[in-house]
Amino acid sequence: EVLDGTDRVLLPGFVDLHTHLREPGREDTETIDSGSAAAARGGYTAVFAMANTDPVADSAVVTDHVWRRGQEVGLVDVHPVGAVTIGLAGKQLAEMGTMASGVGQVKMFSDDGKCVDDPLLMRRALEYSSSLGVLIAQHAEEPRLTVGAVAHEGPTAARLGLAGWPRAAEESIVARDALLARDAGARVHICHASTAGTVSLLEWARAQGISISAEVTPHHLLLDDSRLETYDGINRVNPPLRERSDVEALRKGLASGVIDCVATDHAPHAEQDKCCEFSQARPGMLGLETALSIVIETMVRPGLLDWRGVAKVMSERPAEIVGLDDQGRPLEVGEPANLVLVDPHTEWTVHGPDLASIADNTPYQDMTLPGRVTATVLRGRITARDGAVFPRTDGK
Numbered sequence: 001e002v003l004d005g006t007d008r009v010l011l012p013g014f015v016d017l018h019t020h021l022r023e024p025g026r027e028d029t030e031t032i033d034s035g036s037a038a039a040a041r042g043g044y045t046a047v048f049a050m051a052n053t054d055p056v057a058d059s060a061v062v063t064d065h066v067w068r069r070g071q072e073v074g075l076v077d078v079h080p081v082g083a084v085t086i087g088l089a090g091k092q093l094a095e096m097g098t099m100a101s102g103v104g105q106v107k108m109f110s111d112d113g114k115c116v117d118d119p120l121l122m123r124r125a126l127e128y129s130s131s132l133g134v135l136i137a138q139h140a141e142e143p144r145l146t147v148g149a150v151a152h153e154g155p156t157a158a159r160l161g162l163a164g165w166p167r168a169a170e171e172s173i174v175a176r177d178a179l180l181a182r183d184a185g186a187r188v189h190i191c192h193a194s195t196a197g198t199v200s201l202l203e204w205a206r207a208q209g210i211s212i213s214a215e216v217t218p219h220h221l222l223l224d225d226s227r228l229e230t231y232d233g234i235n236r237v238n239p240p241l242r243e244r245s246d247v248e249a250l251r252k253g254l255a256s257g258v259i260d261c262v263a264t265d266h267a268p269h270a271e272q273d274k275c276c277e278f279s280q281a282r283p284g285m286l287g288l289e290t291a292l293s294i295v296i297e298t299m300v301r302p303g304l305l306d307w308r309g310v311a312k313v314m315s316e317r318p319a320e321i322v323g324l325d326d327q328g329r330p331l332e333v334g335e336p337a338n339l340v341l342v343d344p345h346t347e348w349t350v351h352g353p354d355l356a357s358i359a360d361n362t363p364y365q366d367m368t369l370p371g372r373v374t375a376t377v378l379r380g381r382i383t384a385r386d387g388a389v390f391p392r393t394d395g396k
């Protein structure tokens, strides 16, 4: 089959370090099947499926299932993320080694939004991860750890009376884990950086020679807390939408490399859990199919990143961070390719029901965004083309 690349931008297949696929447990909102379709349409050839499923991905039974199911569907490599502890926010470290050496070959572990509350446990997790050669991903968002659950997240939230997830919750965990990683001689990855203060802390930690990496989501690059005015649950997300000055700092941080990469934090929720009042809504937004367009809108159009830079933040750096050796790098001659073709000139208008995800609610509804993936290729096989997806049909 021939792909016509005339007037297209050719990039390495994207790698998403942060995706919630909801299988097992909430297949009414997303499955490995539907989420893989969204990923392929979004230009991804590898995604990391977060551990906060039901049951939690704290054993090889779950992580192996996630990998195998992804391979059966065949649209994108679905790498399982394991839970650091038994249960989310558990008190005992999970058997990371068993998950790492299983079929799913878990490369990254997280407690998904619960942090590892206990600093001693986090320190042990970092040491363990370092000896296994895997990565601990820290969500850095849980307010009860530091400042109590009733503090406000900024002037807008305070005026509207919305309880929030204050900056101090995020920044104190980033600082804590940078220091713990330093002392443990380990690496730590910061999920969804959302504040200007986090960008400064990352810069500081790097200057100390600490092995720390970080991601930013498309929604934190585009949206700000003015969206909260409507009290619409669609805008609820962890960490919350911040102020415009934070958005600017995140864009600059991504442009300069202080923030390594873009990760979607694709987090589907049922209609009744999003299309309601802010305080009743579950946190999370769809992200896989809109990520590239938002990166073009927020980074390429303002001249903060060129296409080389897009390849770096969407593919090369995330692959490097997690140690994927078959993604995000130049191809050897004759090697099956992971790549994506982008039409940079087109615009499209987002309609939730047209997205491949089972959940249809999106904060970008009716927004017109620039650029679109026209084809995705996984190991030489076309997985998505002009919106159509091509799962494996060989029944394996």
Ligand code: NCD
Pocket (backbone or CB within 6 Å): 020, 052, 112, 113, 139, 236, 237, 238, 239, 265, 267, 268, 282, 283, 284, 285
């Ligand atoms: C995530 C989810 O829904 O699983 N939600 C979110 O707002 N990012 C969990 C989380 O990371 O808090």
Ligand code: ZN
Pocket (backbone or CB within 6 Å): 112, 113, 139, 141, 191, 192, 238, 239
């Ligand atoms: Zn999170």
Ligand code: ZN
Pocket (backbone or CB within 6 Å): 018, 020, 050, 265, 267
């Ligand atoms: Zn998440």
Ligand code: ZN
Pocket (backbone or CB within 6 Å): 352, 353, 354, 355, 356, 357, 358, 359, 360
């Ligand atoms: Zn849909």
